[in-house]
Amino acid sequence: MTKYYFLAFCRTFYFLSKKLVFDYGLSDNLEIERVIEMKKTVVITGASSGIGKATALMLGKKGYQVVLGARRENKLVEIKEQIEKENGTAIYQVTDVTKAEEVQKLADIAHDKFGQIDIWINCAGIMPQSMLAEKRINDWDNMLDINVKGTLYGIAAALTYMVPAKKGHIINISSIAAHAVGVGTSVYSATKAAVNAISEGLRQEMAQMKTNIRVTVVSPGAINTNLLNSITSEDVKKFVTDFYDNYAIPVDRIAKVIADAIEMPEDTTLNEIIVRSTAQEL
Numbered sequence: 001m002t003k004y005y006f007l008a009f010c011r012t013f014y015f016l017s018k019k020l021v022f023d024y025g026l027s028d029n030l031e032i033e034r035v036i037e038m039k040k041t042v043v044i045t046g047a048s049s050g051i052g053k054a055t056a057l058m059l060g061k062k063g064y065q066v067v068l069g070a071r072r073e074n075k076l077v078e079i080k081e082q083i084e085k086e087n088g089t090a091i092y093q094v095t096d097v098t099k100a101e102e103v104q105k106l107a108d109i110a111h112d113k114f115g116q117i118d119i120w121i122n123c124a125g126i127m128p129q130s131m132l133a134e135k136r137i138n139d140w141d142n143m144l145d146i147n148v149k150g151t152l153y154g155i156a157a158a159l160t161y162m163v164p165a166k167k168g169h170i171i172n173i174s175s176i177a178a179h180a181v182g183v184g185t186s187v188y189s190a191t192k193a194a195v196n197a198i199s200e201g202l203r204q205e206m207a208q209m210k211t212n213i214r215v216t217v218v219s220p221g222a223i224n225t226n227l228l229n230s231i232t233s234e235d236v237k238k239f240v241t242d243f244y245d246n247y248a249i250p251v252d253r254i255a256k257v258i259a260d261a262i263e264m265p266e267d268t269t270l271n272e273i274i275v276r277s278t279a280q281e282l
């Protein structure tokens with residue numbers, strides 16, 4: 001009897017495989033497996049540390065094909081190996097988000113390798129806060145280049161493949177600082193407010209073009225990462241470090257929120273999510 005069921009199963013599988021070959025013009029079993037097991041591909045900028053790293057590890061564990069982008073190759077190698085150790089799939093491409101052609105290359109490599117880009121997360125960012133009177137013009141330029149232009153380059157690269165595919169999900173990491181400006185936060189807040197404005201425009205354009213592309217903004221409060229290392233003003237760094245010592249929450253909270261946004265039904269988008277410690281007033 002068991003033998004009978006086994007034979008019946010084999011016959012069903014054989015005819016289903018044949019049907020796939022007929023319907024999709026597939027020529028060998030390897031490609032049939034690709035269709036049956038189509039996994040989602042996620043590209044993450046700023047994947048070498050903090051929120052990007054935590055998200056890469058969480059999505060890798062959940063079975064997403066993860067494409068890591070950032071400047072520090074040694075960190076990217078470590079994260080790729082960690083994902084693979086847990087039976088996940090990851091590749092990396094050294095990427096400086098201030099260079100549009102490098103961001104486009106990140107997208108091209110992801111598409112060449114996996115045939116699609118389902119989710120693109122613009123996470124690369126810095127927060128060298130300071131008083132305007134300190135005139136740290138270099139920090140201002142870097143924030144505008146990385147936080148704003150880097151996000152735009154990411155959007156451009158993702159749309160290259162998502163618009164023709166008529167599907168996709170772009171997730172931009174903004175900040176609570178987009179909503180609340182404080183002493184020392186002007187330029188950082190301005191860059192994150194720009195990320196919010198760009199994201200809302202993108203959402204409306206994608207809806208009008210009927211692309212099915214989802215746009216999500218994640219605005220964290222204080223999160224325990226290496227972000228404060230980018231602060232060059234000693235006084236401001238001390239103030240912000242004290243604040244983080246009191247209020248920062250673990251980074252995996254943000255990774256979970258990103259995963260939840262991705263896993264909403266595909267006709268529904270979480271457009272903006274603010275996440276912070278219950279103790280954080282602003």
Ligand SMILES: NC(=O)c1ccc[n+]([C@@H]2O[C@H](COP(=O)([O-])OP(=O)(O)OC[C@H]3O[C@@H](n4cnc5c(N)ncnc54)[C@H](OP(=O)(O)O)[C@@H]3O)[C@@H](O)[C@H]2O)c1
Nearest residue numbers: 046048049050051071072096097124125175223225226227
């Ligand atoms: N932590 C928080 O409290 C908090 C709160 C609100 C919003 N955010 C936002 O969250 C995002 C991630 O920050 P994080 O907290 O995870 O800080 P983090 O640990 O310092 O990570 C920053 C990431 O950005 C990457 N990056 C910086 N400049 C880059 C460039 N030119 N090209 C490519 N990658 C670059 C870094 O990689 P490489 O140095 O290897 O390039 C690193 O992977 C940022 O956009 C930040 O504004 C963080």
